[in-house]
Structures are given as structure tokens and as C-alpha cells.
Amino acid sequence: MLKLIRAATVLTGRPGESIRNGEVLVDGTRIAGVGERGSLDVPPSALVLDLPGRTLMPGLVDAHVHLGFDDRVDPVTGQTAESDPRLLLRMAENARKLVSAGVTLARDLGGRNFLDVALRDSIAAGLTVGPNLLVATRPITPTGGHCWYMGGEADDLSGVRRVARENLRAGADVLKVMASGGQMTAVAPPAWRSQFDVTQLRAIVEEAELRGKGVAAHAHSPESISDVLEAGVTTIEHCTFLTPTGYAYDADLVARIASSGVYVCPTVHGQFEAIRSRVGSAPLDGWLSMLTRMRDAGVRLVAGDDCGFHLGDLDKAADDYVGGLEVFALAGFSAAEIIELATVTAAAACGVGDETGSLDAGKRADIIAVHGDPLFDLAALREIDLVLVAGRAVTQSGVDTVAGSSGGGPDSLRSDPGGGP
Known part of the structure; x- marks a missing residue:
């Protein structure tokens, strides 16, 4: 059925384009x-659906989520109390939370046992509610490396090719590689250490390119950031320039990132202020400054909040996507810049910019309607009236959230505002 949606404002997603008293015609799954x-x-x-006082705009894109991150995994033994069936149900609930926050496209960057493939296909078939999903399946990591317990361990050139091929055969839309260590796997190298060399990273990129896919690289340290850039990955996740003594912004490396055109997802989440109140402003203000400096250098930043696990007792909840966008505002980004990096630019980073991310004839009807105008008040994104995912109305914002977005949480709080696990 044809649907005509009218609103006070239509934001197409293209920079600076705003249509007053606009309308969008939806034909089935397409605009x-x-x-x-x-x-x-x-x-x-x-x-005809008339929405006075509302703004129609492209659905939001979360370029880095973990719908099935299990915080209760023992990082030494890999044992967990959360069974696959229970974890899959939690993933479905997190997918519902994402939609309730206006997210119509999400990229799940790491899960176990190909549960993310099952969830993606179930959402596409209409068996459960959620955004369009792009999934990475098992992160590629060395034996005992960061998130080794998700099943993607590989130690040499043939090993990384094997895991990459297995993931792609299982239905991965994108490959994820842990180029550096992390901060939530006790037996793994620390986040400021590299886990793979350029040759191994390039092999993963080659396997993805053979099938028309991209590679998302978890990279904290300057060395790992440089290596994934040389290897030709599609997106750099976190990109914190982390050293043993803290963040060390590298202007020359940032210039290389900008000139390469690779996208950076700094995984900005809504627990920023809560963390700042506990650990102090100095390190976090420095991190905010790095975001601004990367933007000013021409780096293509995109939105992704790394939701789905705990920072101590703080839940990086799947329905707090807008909280991460508000941190960009703290860093001095305008509302127009934030909306762009959360829609059209993020969709391009995910490899589906021709399919979604803006309101253009022929594109998928991924559309949200919000109260007011987010160009003047970003908080308008929290007041959602309508969510269409491929033309299907799926908003469930009236359903109370009764469970956390992950199975549990570590005992201590890390002071990492956007670096992720």
C-alpha cells in the first residue's frame, strides 16, 4: 500500500537540506x-498520515553494537552461565530496544556461535522486531586474544584466512578483526599492544574483498591503527591512540586516516557523563578534544555506541543511542553534523549508502518521525512517534525495559569513555 507521510519538516540526510512542510511517499519497502x-x-x-509539529528524517544508524555480548564469560576459561537460547532471546530484546530508540540499521561487530546471523535473518523474515542488521559473526583474534571466547581464534596467515572464510561462509556481512588487545579480556594483550601484523591484516581484507565485503578493525594503539590503515580496512573502531600512559593523539597518523578516506567509529556512548563524575574531567576532556581534532582534520567520523555490555555497574544500554550523539555535542559538533554522521555517513561506512541512510526515491524506507526539529534541539531525537524499517512500522517504545542489555558486568569501572571492550 502507498503511504504518504506529511510533517512540519523533512530532513533528507543530505548536508543542510531541510524541507519545510514536506512529505514522503512510501511504496511498500521503498521511498x-x-x-x-x-x-x-x-x-x-x-x-495519508499527517504529523504536524514533527520532523521526518532517515532512520538512525548504529555502526557498532554487540547485541549478544555476554559479560559473564570467564575470560580465562571461556565458561558462561548464559546458554545460547537465552542469549539469543537477549539479543532479540536488544534489537527491540534499538528500534525503540529510532535505530533502523545496526552493525553487530562480534558475537558467538553465529547467533547474530540467526537474529538478522529472523528480523528480515518478520519473526521478531529490530533494525536491519549487518553482522560480523566471530571476531578474528589470536589464541587467548581479545574476546577469544567468541570462537574466532587464529594465529598465523593460514589461520586468519580460514576463520575469515568460515565467517563469510556462515553469512557474515562484514569481518571484524581485533587488531589490538582490549580492556575486557584478562588473558589478552593490553589495548595498547598489537595482535596481528600488516600481512595478516591484509589477508583478512583480501578475503573480505573477494566477496564484496568490508573489514571493521578494533584498534586502540597507534601502531595497530597504522597497521590497519596500511592493510586497507573499511572502518577503524575506537581509534583511541591509547598508550601505556594514556591517550596520545598523533596528528600525522590522523592526517593519513583523513587522506585514506577510511571511516572511524569512535564508539561514543551515553555513559560519558556518569564516568566523568567518577573519574574526573581531565582525561575525558582530552578524549573529547581528540574527536574535535579528528573532525577538523577531515576524518570521516560515524556514530556507533558499542552498546551491549556493562562498565562496572553502568549499563551501555541498547536504547540509549541518543546519549552517545549528545556526547558529540559536548565535543562541539553541531546538530547538523551529528545527524549527518548518524545517518548518511554511517550508512556509507557500513557499505549500504546506496540502499539507506537518506530520504531519496528508490532507497529503502527506513524513516523515523520525531517531535520538534533535531536541527535546533538534538533532544528531539528522544521523542519518537514513528519508526519505519523497510516500510514496516515497528516502533515499540511503549514496552517497558526490564532487563539489562548484557548478562552482567565486571566488578570495577574502567575510565574509558568510548574505547569499548
Whole structure:
């Protein structure tokens, strides 16, 4: 059925383009037209939905989530109390939370036992509610490396090719590699250490490219950031320039990132202020400054909040996506910049910019309607009236959240505002 949606404002997703008294025509799963009110050729049989005082805009994109991150895994033994069936149910609930926050596309960057493939396909089939999902399946990591317990261990050139091929055969939309250590796997190298060399990283990129896929690289340390850049990955995740003594912004390396065109997802999440109140402002203000300096250097930043696990007692909840966007505002980004990096730019980083991320005729009808105008008040993104995922209304914001986004949480709080696990 044709649906004509009218609103006070239509944000197409293209920089600076705002249509006052606009309308969007939806034909099944696709956008059939966008324009000023009364400008589209609309058959009398179309269903008309009038939303005065609202803004229509592209659905939000979360480029880095972990719908099935199990915080209760013992990092030494790999044992957990959360069974696969229970974890899959938690993943489905997290997918619902994402949609309730206006997220219509999410990239799940690491899970166990290919549960993310099952969830992606179930959402596509209409068996459960959630955003369009792109999934990475098992992160590629050395034996005992960061998140080794997800099943993607590989130690040499043939090993990384084997795991990459197995993940792609199972249905991965993107490959994820742990180029550096992390901060939530006790037996793994620390986050400021590299886990693979350039040759191994390049092999993973080659396997992905053979199948038209991209590679997302978890990289904290300057060395690992440089290596993944040389290897030709699609996106750099976290990109904190972390050293044993703290963050060490590298202007020359940032210039290389900008000139390469690779996207950076700094995994900015909504627990920033809570962490700052506990650990102090100095290190976190420095991290905010790095975001601004990367933007000013021309780095293509995208939104992704690394939701799905705990920082101590703080839940990086799947329905707090907008909280991460508000941190960009603290770093001095304008509302227009934030909306762009959360929609059209993030969709491009995920490899689906031709399919979604903006309101254009022919693209998938991933659309949200919010109260007010987020160009003037970013908080408007918290007041969502309508969510369409491929033309299907799926908003469930009225359902109370009763469970955390992960199975548990570590005992101590890390002071990492956006670095992720």
C-alpha cells in the first residue's frame, strides 16, 4: 500500500537540506518520492498520515553494537552461565530496544556461535522486531586474544584466512578483526599492544574483498591503527591512540586516516557523563578534544555506541543511542553534523549508502518521525512517534525495559569513555 507521510519538516540526510512542510511517499519497502507538501503525484488510494509539529528524517544508524555480548564469560576459561537460547532471546530484546530508540540499521561487530546471523535473518523474515542488521559473526583474534571466547581464534596467515572464510561462509556481512588487545579480556594483550601484523591484516581484507565485503578493525594503539590503515580496512573502531600512559593523539597518523578516506567509529556512548563524575574531567576532556581534532582534520567520523555490555555497574544500554550523539555535542559538533554522521555517513561506512541512510526515491524506507526539529534541539531525537524499517512500522517504545542489555558486568569501572571492550 502507498503511504504518504506529511510533517512540519523533512530532513533528507543530505548536508543542510531541510524541507519545510514536506512529505514522503512510501511504496511498500521503498521511498517513492520526497518533496514539499502537495508536490508529489499521489494516487487517491494512498494512506495519508499527517504529523504536524514533527520532523521526518532517515532512520538512525548504529555502526557498532554487540547485541549478544555476554559479560559473564570467564575470560580465562571461556565458561558462561548464559546458554545460547537465552542469549539469543537477549539479543532479540536488544534489537527491540534499538528500534525503540529510532535505530533502523545496526552493525553487530562480534558475537558467538553465529547467533547474530540467526537474529538478522529472523528480523528480515518478520519473526521478531529490530533494525536491519549487518553482522560480523566471530571476531578474528589470536589464541587467548581479545574476546577469544567468541570462537574466532587464529594465529598465523593460514589461520586468519580460514576463520575469515568460515565467517563469510556462515553469512557474515562484514569481518571484524581485533587488531589490538582490549580492556575486557584478562588473558589478552593490553589495548595498547598489537595482535596481528600488516600481512595478516591484509589477508583478512583480501578475503573480505573477494566477496564484496568490508573489514571493521578494533584498534586502540597507534601502531595497530597504522597497521590497519596500511592493510586497507573499511572502518577503524575506537581509534583511541591509547598508550601505556594514556591517550596520545598523533596528528600525522590522523592526517593519513583523513587522506585514506577510511571511516572511524569512535564508539561514543551515553555513559560519558556518569564516568566523568567518577573519574574526573581531565582525561575525558582530552578524549573529547581528540574527536574535535579528528573532525577538523577531515576524518570521516560515524556514530556507533558499542552498546551491549556493562562498565562496572553502568549499563551501555541498547536504547540509549541518543546519549552517545549528545556526547558529540559536548565535543562541539553541531546538530547538523551529528545527524549527518548518524545517518548518511554511517550508512556509507557500513557499505549500504546506496540502499539507506537518506530520504531519496528508490532507497529503502527506513524513516523515523520525531517531535520538534533535531536541527535546533538534538533532544528531539528522544521523542519518537514513528519508526519505519523497510516500510514496516515497528516502533515499540511503549514496552517497558526490564532487563539489562548484557548478562552482567565486571566488578570495577574502567575510565574509558568510548574505547569499548
